[in-house]
Amino acid sequence: MxxxxxxxxxxxxxxxxxxxxxxxxxxxxxxxxxxxxxxxxxxxxxxxxxxxxxxxxxxxxxxxxxxxALALSQGTRQLLEQIGAWPKRAATPIETIHISQKDGFGLTLIDRNDYALPALGYVIRYxxxxxxxxxxxxxxxxxxxxxxxxxxxxxxxxxxxxxxxxxxxxxxxxxxxxxxxxxxxxxxVQVSDYAQHAVICEVTPNPGHAQRAWERFTPDGPLALLPLGGEFSVVFTLPPTKADSVMAMDDAAFTAALQRQFGRRMTFSKPGPRRRFPLxxxxxxxxxxxxxxxxxxxxxxxxxxxxxxxxxxxxxxxxxxxxxxxxxxxxxxxxxxxxxxxxxxxxxAFFTDRIVRTFSNDFAPLKLARGLGLLALDLCPPARHFVAKRMIWGARAWP
Ligand SMILES: Cc1cc2nc3c(=O)[nH]c(=O)nc-3n(C[C@H](O)[C@H](O)[C@H](O)COP(=O)(O)OP(=O)(O)OC[C@H]3O[C@@H](n4cnc5c(N)ncnc54)[C@H](O)[C@@H]3O)c2cc1C
Structure with missing residues (x-):
């Protein structure tokens, strides 16, 4: 040969x-x-x-x-535009981000109007x-x-x-x-396991999402809802055994589990196919x-x-x-x-790692500190802007 x-x-x-x-x-x-x-x-x-x-x-x-679905920053949008690959029609703008913790006090709202931007970021299917x-x-x-x-x-x-x-x-x-x-x-490769899995799927919210993204911290891990067309893209983070059972649920049981984790501010229906990612x-x-x-x-x-x-x-x-x-x-x-x-x-890596490890537990003193932290973010615009700018611009926001 x-x-x-x-x-x-x-x-x-x-x-x-x-x-x-x-x-x-x-x-x-x-x-x-x-x-x-x-x-x-x-x-x-x-x-x-x-x-x-x-x-x-x-x-x-x-x-x-x-x-x-991916949340893309303003900086990413600009880079994709430069190579002619910004999929404008497929991107849903995020106008506000609501950050809170389950069963605890403290919340903050990040609003695009504070940054004179058309959007805080964009959500797009992979x-x-x-x-x-x-x-x-x-x-x-x-x-x-x-x-x-x-x-x-x-x-x-x-x-x-x-x-x-x-x-x-x-x-x-x-x-x-x-x-x-x-x-x-x-x-x-240095590996640090989070003992969490992300279960993702799309759901229909009622009322509509009004271009708001939600980041809700729970002892199981963060729950994110990202506006995507008329739907939310859900990132439901859970310990592996709980992720097993959530993956095995029928649609009605899954919607109820999501509802319990999120709370009662809106209702969800029509969940799409689910997939999980170990984190x-x-x-x-x-x-x-x-x-x-x-x-x-x-x-x-x-x-x-x-x-x-x-x-x-x-x-x-x-x-x-x-x-x-x-x-x-x-x-x-x-x-x-x-x-x-x-x-x-x-x-x-440090920024995301700290967020996950500080927020994913039910330890009472930490819960109090988290509530105070969220309250401080809400009451202190410079602290809120520090977090917001990292989400909007990434590297350019580092000193
Ligand atoms: C649940 C979840 C939610 C996420 N949300 C966000 C978000 O909101 N915003 C954000 O910015 N990021 C998010 N991410 C991260 C984002 O998905 C990744 O950072 C991004 O996909 C990485 O792109 P990549 O091209 O490096 O790798 P990949 O997307 O994994 O692509 C790798 C490619 O390499 C190919 N490949 C693999 N092995 C070989 C081989 N041996 N030979 C040839 N080809 C090979 C694969 O077929 C694939 O096409 C999220 C990730 C997860 C899991």
């Missing part, structure tokens, strides 16, 4: 999730070609999402079946975001349904052997970007090694409590694109990239 010839590519991005896709498009906008590779096959996307699409590709099958990004791809820039067999590094780069449709291909790249999403347990903080110790770099969830996976994950991942993609476009592919540009990401990723 003859061996496959080696194909050469400057930058190979492994993982065509929203972070890998953003990097590819940001590089293309600056005139730098790259090749995407994903283990998922692409599949057909409904006509309305594909209208005006330049690419013959569908969205990857896994993305199409993902019922998750699949609609993936479709908007995929629609910008040029033909022949993605290898879908590919399984990586080997990775071999030498002085010039990384050689990748892969299998696609039964055929073996060999690629040689000067830079391999890892954007494969949440990593498994491995020594290169842990995963921080990769090193972002760059030789000719490889890690971005997005594979670099850091956070608890979804304050909706930071993709907002952080897109900043990884953007800063890496900027470094490569201005300084080229070199050890120095990669080292500078890695150093430039530390404050943002560690600050965001």
């Amino acid at each position: 003859t061996e496959a010839t080696v194909e050469h590519v400057d930058i190979l991005i492994v993982g065509a999730g929203p972070v890998g896709l953003t990097l590819h498009l940001a590089l293309a906008t600056g005139g730098q070609q790259s090749l995407l590779l994903d283990r998922q096959r692409d599949s057909v996307v409904p006509g309305d999402l594909r209208r005006g699409a330049a690419s013959p590709l569908g969205v990857l099958a896994a993305a199409q079946n993902d019922p998750r 699949r609609d975001l993936a479709a908007a990004l995929t629609a910008r791809l040029a033909a022949d820039t993605i290898i879908a349904g590919a399984e990586i067999l080997t990775l071999t590094t030498d002085d010039d780069g990384v050689e990748v052997t892969l299998r696609q449709d039964g055929a073996v291909r060999r690629l040689k790249t000067r830079l391999l970007v890892h954007a494969e999403g949440t990593p498994d347990d491995e020594p290169a 842990a903080l995963r921080l990769r110790k090193t972002l760059v090694k030789g000719h490889e770099v890690w971005i997005g969830n594979t670099a850091q996976t956070l608890h979804p409590v304050s909706g930071q994950g993709f907002n952080l991942g897109i900043r990884d993609a953007w800063q890496l694109a900027e470094a490569l476009l201005s300084e080229g592919i070199s050890p120095a540009s990669l080292a500078r990239y890695a150093a430039s990401r530390q404050l943002d990723r560690r600050g965001s």
